[in-house]
Amino acid sequence: xKKGQFEGQGGEDPTSKERIWQVVSMxxxxxxxxxxxxxxxxxxxxxxxxxxALMARLPPGTRLPWxxxxxxxxxxxxxxxxxxxxxxxxxxxxxxxxxxGGRVVAECRWEAGR
Numbered sequence: 001x002k003k004g005q006f007e008g009q010g011g012e013d014p015t016s017k018e019r020i021w022q023v024v025s026m027x028x029x030x031x032x033x034x035x036x037x038x039x040x041x042x043x044x045x046x047x048x049x050x051x052x053a054l055m056a057r058l059p060p061g062t063r064l065p066w067x068x069x070x071x072x073x074x075x076x077x078x079x080x081x082x083x084x085x086x087x088x089x090x091x092x093x094x095x096x097x098x099x100x101g102g103r104v105v106a107e108c109r110w111e112a113g114r
Contacts, residue, residue: 031110
């Protein structure tokens, strides 16, 4: 699959979404992963923006730990909704994730397979 190409309903490959959701569900409490890291682990390298778009479209009340996915700079990404950003920070801090200057400390980055 080439960057920007997705098959299936709505131009997306349902199995790609499922792989992304599976990776996100594996991020342990107290750890974060970047959009690019999630994409690579789902077998979709160079599709970080696709991961971000999927996270943004999750329904309210989802059990998927969307808050554990941050940008490549280990920062909470601007969502256009200040309440959403505050909620993500609140959830991360409740799990013991440290943020210094708005950035997640490196020790909280998830190393898959460790």
